[in-house]
Every structure is written in structure tokens, then in C-alpha cells.
Amino acid sequence: MNGEELREALRTEMAVTTRPPSLSVDAALRTGRRARVRRRAAWAGVGLTAALLAVTGVGAIGAVGAPGSDGFTPAAPGVGPVEPPSVHDTKPAWPTGPDGRPQEDRTARAGTRYDQAVRLLDELVAVVPAGYTLPTDPANPPAGQPLLRDHQAQFDDRVNGVEVWSYTSSLTVQQGQRLGRLLVEVHSAGNPLPTEPCALARQFWGMPGDCEVLTVGATQVGVVVRSGADDRFDQWAAYRHPDGVVVFVAQSRRLGDGRPALTALPFSPRQLATLAGDERFHLR
Template sequence: MNEQELREGLRSEMAGITPPPPLSTTAALGAARRTRFRRRAVWASLGSAAVVLAVTGFAAVATPDGRVYQPAGQGSLASPDTKEPWPTGPNGQPQEDRTARAGSKYDQGVHLLSEVVSVVPAGYTTPEDPPGQPAEERTLRTHQAQFEARVDGADVWSYSSSAAVAQGGGTGRVIVEVHDAGNPLPAEPCDLAQKFWGMRGECRVETVGAMRVGVVVRPGSDDRLDQWSAYRHPDGVVVFVAQGVRLDESRPALTRLPFSVPQLAALAVDERFHLK
């Protein structure tokens, strides 16, 4: 076979093979889009799972609300020790979470709220939520009793109450939070004051009689509240009293705070808030 015959044979073989279809730009783009869509779908699924975990985690360690404080532990929380139930409620059964919804501890929270309202100075009103409004939807007057820990066999609780205060079209708030004896909070006045809600600020020590009270007169970067005082009684009970010119973003703020710094310090040692 010479060179010419070889060429002729190759041409004959090539002619018998069906050529591939011409490359379609549309088809190529479609394939690329489908691949990209599949990748996005996978990442979206992973992202959704991460969001669910994040939301679940947040719900499990709910932090104080920026508008109206409700203690950490609001909502259903699992007991830190599954072998040890939550405190027993008035029905003789363990509570479903940290919050007391009936019984003597719940009553302490109600009592604290009434005392908060009673100390609001003249010239201010204390508006109330509409009658029959569910507790979780109230913003003008709130109270809560929360189990914190079991120390040496004794239950340690905290109680918090918030009351809206209004004057001249503006609405602020006054908050009192009390922690049972046995709590791990510090004794030094300003160290104690800096523990309130994890907020920090410019603190000074005010003297009320023989008692020393820490008062944060100006908040730091966290300005949910404007001023707060803190006092640890000799028996270990801790009292925080706070005030803010604004209740929430939907209402105008007060033009001035209800209490002066000395008044705020005096409230922290007031026996009306010394729950036992």
C-alpha cells in the first residue's frame, strides 16, 4: 500500500463515523446554570440548618429584652442537671422551667411590682397594660420570679419588676431587681453595679447613712438604661434599682430621669425592696 492508498483508506473510515453535534452555547450555559443551582441549593440547606441551630441556641439562653427587661431564662429551659428537677410549684409538681407562674415566689414578683409603682415620684404617672393582655405581651408593667440556682440545698431566686413612668408625652421606666441571699454577686459597690445585666459604665459610690451604694451615673456602650444603683445587704440579698428615659422605640422619651443620683442610691437600700 502506497501513501496515496493509505490516505484514501483513512478518509473512507472517517466518513463512516457519525460526527458529534455542534456545540450549543445555550446548552452549555444551561448546564452551567444547573450546576450552579445545585451548589446553591446545597449551601442553602446547610445555611438553613445553621440558622435553626442558632435560633434554637438563642431561645435556650434568651437574654434580657432591649425594651422591657425580663430575666434570663425566660421561656422554657432545660434543667442544667437532668437528674435534679426544677423547684416544686404550688401544685406539688416541678416547674416546667425557671419561671414561677403561681405560688409564693410568683407572689413576691407581684409584690415587688407594687412597691416599684409606689416609689414613682409625684408628677409622673404609671400607665398600665390593657386589661386581660397576656403576660408575655405586656410592656408597661411586668414582673417575674426566676429560679437561679440551688446552693447548699437551698433554692436561690431573683425577682424583677419594671414599671413605665410617663410625663409630658414622654415615657421612660423604672426597674427593680432583687437576688436572694446565696447569690454569687460581689460585695464591693461598683463591682456589684457593673454586674447588672452585664452592663458597664461610669460608677461612683454614694453613701446612704452608713451604707455604701454603687451607682452607675453614665452607661458605657450599652445604653439600654441611663442610671442604676446596687446594694448588697449584710444578709446577702442584692438589690438593683435602674431608670431610663426611654421605654421603647415606639414612644417619645422623657425629658429627664425620675430620680436624682442620691435618690436612686437611697432606693437601693430601701427596706421595701429587701425581699426575704
């Protein structure tokens, strides 16, 4: 076949073949809009299905694992594994009071422990040197003013099944218009306080100071003779009895409420050390 014959054959084929429809912009837009509607419908169906599954089944599965544990996260805030209460979050088991019921908090307000704190205050009153008066509190003391006499028995902890208590009694001493304070604090056996005299003394209310070890008879007592930056007390002595009971005896020239302070402390450092080892403060 020569070139002329080829061109003739092509013209004949084109003449007998149906022409494709002409391109219409409107038709193309309509086709695109229909495709977009179909896609939106499809995605809407997927979203609805996912929501239903989250409510009925899949959401429950997603709530089983903790976030990041196996790829699931809680379906919504508050949905997820319920952790058992921590032992640190449980309410402490307070000691039983004289009525046979647990105390409301750490403080004993009746019973043997309460009586021990009262006794401690009575013993403190008995050792006040001559030349001081002991004022008492009015029936309704002003708010915020420290009590002139106070005592407390407090449950601290259980160590190897044994209750550890602390007893604190404080007393205001007066000379003329000047006021100071004495305090005794006793920790029962089983407490975790240190044994070395000065290390023990510096555990008193966490206050630092210059400490000396004084020998009283056969015992050694730690005495802070000068307080540090924390001057709630000027001096204090600390002694651990052989059975583990710890006694602190502290003194201050002032009450800390702005009233005139004593010109001198009631006890010398050696007298403080002697009181710390005195059997009258050895509560068991």
C-alpha cells in the same frame, strides 16, 4: 576422554532423552487465567468470612472499645459504647410549685415566689415621684411591644442546697406623651454576686458604665451614673444587704420602642442609692 569422544557422548544422551513440550502462548494464557480465577475465589471467600464474623462475633468485639482505645473501631455508625448521660445534659430539677409538682421551667407562675414579685411591683409603684402617671397595658398588647408593667420570679440555682431566686419588676412612667421606665431586681441570699459596690453595680445585666460609690447613712451603694455602649438603662444603683440579698434599682428615659422619651430621669443618683438600700425592696 578426548574432545571428540565428549561431543559424541552428548549427542547420544540428547537422542535418548524425551523433548519437553514446545512453548504455547495459548496454553500460557489459559494457565494465567486459571490462576487469576483461583485467586479471586480465594479473596471472595476471605471477604465473605470477614463479613459473617463482623455480623456474628468479630463485629461485636470491635464495638466494645471506643475508637483508638485498643485498636478497635465501631463496625458501623451508631455502633459503639453507649456513654452514660452527662450531668450537664440532664433536665434541671425545678423547684416544687404550690400544687406540689415541679415547675415547668425557671419561672414561678403561682405560689409564694410569684407573690414576692407582685409585691415588688407594688412597692415600685409606691415610690414613683409626683408628676408622673402610670399607664396600664391594654387587654391585648401589640406583639413585640414591651409591657408597661411586668413582674417575674425566677429560680436561678441551688447553692449548698439553698434555692437562689431573682425577682424583677418593671414599670412605665409617663409625663404628657413621654415615656420612661423604672425597674427593681432583687437576688435572694446565697447569690454569687460580688460585694464591692461598683463591681456589684457592673454585674447588672452585664452593662458597663461610670460608677460612683455613694454613702447613704451607714451603707455604701454603687451607682452607675453614666451607662456605656449598652444603654438599655441610663442609671442604676446596686446594694448588698448584710444577709446577702442584692437589690438593683434602674431607670431609663425611654422604653426603647420608638415612642418619645422623658426629658429628665425620675430620680437623682443619690435617690437611686437610697432606694437600693430601702427595706421595702429587701425581699427574703
